[in-house]
Every structure is written in C-alpha cells, then in structure tokens.
Amino acid sequence: MTDLFARLDISFAVWSACFGAVLLSSGIQRLSGQAFGIVAAPLIALVAPQFLPAGLLLLGITVGLTSIAVDFSALTRAEIIPGFFGRALGAVIAAMVAASITNVNLIAGLTGVAVLIGILLSLSGLRVAIKSTTLVTAGIAAGLMGTITAVGAPPMALLYQHEPAKRARAMQNAFFFWGMCSSVLALAWQGLITAKHLIFAGSLLPAIALGLAVSMPLAHRMERHTLRPYALALSAIAATTLIARLMLA
Template identity: 85%
Template sequence: MFDLLVQLDITFVVWITCFCAVTLSAGIQRLSGQAFGIVAAPLIALVAPQFLPAGLLLLGITVGLTSTAVDFSALTRAEIIPGFFGRALGAVIAAMIAASITNVDLIAGLTGAVVLFGTILSLSGLRITIQPFSLIMAGIAAGLMGTITAVGAPPMALLYQYEPAKRARAMQNTFFFWGMCISVLALAWQDLINAKHLIFAGSLLPAIVLGLAVSMPLAKRLERQTIRPYALGLSMVAATTLIARLVFA
C-alpha cells in the first residue's frame, strides 16, 4: 500500500476517500443506470482532481460492462446506433478541447459546474421524445461533458427518466459503457492518459466489485426513484463544496 501511495503521490486518506466514492457510485450506477460520474467525480475532484477525467473513465468501463450484462435482455437495439454515434462525435470534439486544458483547478471547477447542471437537468422534469435526433444530440452532449469531466450521464438520463426501470437501466448502462470506452480512446488519442491514471484506476477496481456486490441483492427491491433523490442530493452537495473551495481558496 505504501508503494502505491508513493507512486500516486497521495495520502492514504485521499485514496480511501476515492475508494469509498467509487464503491458508492458503482452501486448506484448498477441500481439506477446513472450516477457513477455524477456522484464519484465531484467527490474525487475534492481530494484528487489530478486523476480526472481519465482515471474515473477507466474505472467506468468496468462498471458499464458488468452493469450492462445484467439487463442485456431489456435493450432496445434500434436506439443504440444513434446514441453511440452522437457520443463518439462529442468525445472526439471534447478530447481536442481537453488537450488545451492544463490547469487541474479548471478541470475541478468544470466538473463541479457540470455536476450541478446535470443535477438540475435531472430534476427539471423535462420529457423529451426518444427518437434518432434526440439520441444523437444527447449523445453529443454526453460525449462533450463526459470526456472533459467524466460526468456524461445526465443527457441520456433525461431521455430515459420516464421509461420502465429495467429498460432505463439497460439503455443507460449500455450508453455509459460505450461512452467510457470512446472517451478513453479519445483522450489516449490526445496523449491525455498516463501511467498514474492506470495505477489509480487499477487500485480502485476492488471498490467497483464491492459496490456491485452490495447492489445486486438490492436491484430487485429498490426502484430507481427510491435512491435517485439521495444520489442527486449528494452530488449537489459535493459539487457546491468543490466550487466554493475553488472560489474562496
């Protein structure tokens, strides 16, 4: 453990905070089909912004893959291609923008702002028809937000928030998995992923296993609306704290 902390240049308190954030957000992602980034990103940005967005996106690939496999039968395949296309386009544009951002505090501030925006969007109650155009536009927005800040779920969550729980989870987890993969590839294309990101993500893989294991028996008992307010509330508090710290530092 000591060698790990030396390699990452962080304290044990920082690492265990990230571990808890990933455990919590992985469980919520499995239960609701959203919230991995919107919960974990602001919490990690408070203590270790240098690992965003790449470190969290790498972890998200594992979360998305395992969560998608569980509800695979509920996928609506006709909706996948437009969403995938939009996410890929947004990720490519975002990676070029991210290459010009070198200030860690700026990334942290953007993360807080995106989380607040996403939370407000999730609570807005907007109802948007799911069709190819809306899927492409939501995908582009998710690609831009997710690749720069690791928070890309809100646009798709807005589309699927009134769908049956199992279908919503399946579709959002599928878009989430694809989004993580394409965002990581886009960042790698711009040389924005390094060894520390890989070590950080690897060290927190047990947190994902723990979060998913705890959430599995709860998936059939809890509707996503049961935990959604708590997840959004935690995200808003963390994002507000992050922005306040940056403003008044």
C-alpha cells in the same frame, strides 16, 4: 501499499476517500443506470482532481460492462446506433478541448458545474421524445461533458427518466459503457492518459467489485424505489463545494 501511494503521490486518506466514492457510485450505477460519474467525480475532485477525468473514465468501463450484462435483454437495439454515434462524436471534440486544459483545479470546477447542470436536468421533469435526432444530440452533449469532466450521464438520463425502470437502466448502462470507452480512446489519442491514471484505476477496481456485489441483491427490491434523491443531494453538496473552492482560490 505504501509503494502504491508513493507512485500515485497521494496519502492513504486520500486513496481511501476515492475508494469510498467509487464503491458508493458503482452500487448506485448498477441500481439506477446512472450516477457513477455524477456522484464519484465531484467527490474525487475534492481530494484528487489530478486523476480526473481519465482515472474515473477507466474505472467506468468496468462498471458499465458489468452493469449492462445484467439487463442485456431489456436493450432496444434500434436506439443504440444514433446514441453511440453522438457519444463518440462528442468525445472526439471534447478530447481536443481537454488537451488545452492544464489546470487541475479548473477541471475540478468544471466538474462541479457539470454536476449541477446534470442535477437541474434530472429535476426538470422534461419529457423528451426518444428518436434518432434526440439520441444523437444527447449523445454529443454526453460526450462533451463526460470526456472533460467524467460526468456524462445526465443528457441520456433526461431522455429515459420516464421509461420503465429496467429498460431505462439497461439503455443508460449501455450508453454509459460505450461513453466510457469512447472517451478513454479519445483522451488516449490526445496523450492525456498516463501510467498514474492506469495505476489509480487499477487500485480501485476492488471498490467496484464490492459496490456491485452489495447492490446485486438490492436490484429487485429497488424496482419501485430510487436512490436518486440521496445521490443528487450528495452530488450537489460536493459540486457546490468545488465551485466555491475554485472561486475563492
């Protein structure tokens, strides 16, 4: 383990904080279909911003694939294509922008802004019709936000927030999985994924397994309840701290 921390150039305490963030966010993602990025990204940005967004996006692929498999029967296939198209387009544009950003503290600050925008969208109560145009638009917005900051769920969450829990969870997990894949490919195209990102993600895979294992027995009980207020509150605190730290730097 000591060799791992040396290769990542971080301490055990920092790695443990990242482990906890991924464990918590992966469990919430399974239960709600959102929140992996909005919870994990600001928490990791506080202690290890150098691993964002690539490290978290790599982990997100595993979270999304595992979560979507559980609710596969609830997917509405006609809505997938336009959403996937928009998400991929947004990722390509964002990767070109990300290639010009070299300041990890700036990425941390942008992550904080993205999280606060996501929280405001989530609390807005807006009801947006789910159709091809809104799916493409939300997909592009998610691609831009997710590829630069690893927080891409809010636009799609806005579309599905008034849908039945199982359908909303299934659709958001599908877009989440595709979003992680498209963002990782776009970043790799720009040469923004390194060996450190891969090692970091690999070392935290047990946190995902543990988070999903803990959440599985809770999924049925949570059909009529939500962890959303707690996840949003935690994310807001972390995001505000990130922005304040950037402004005071």
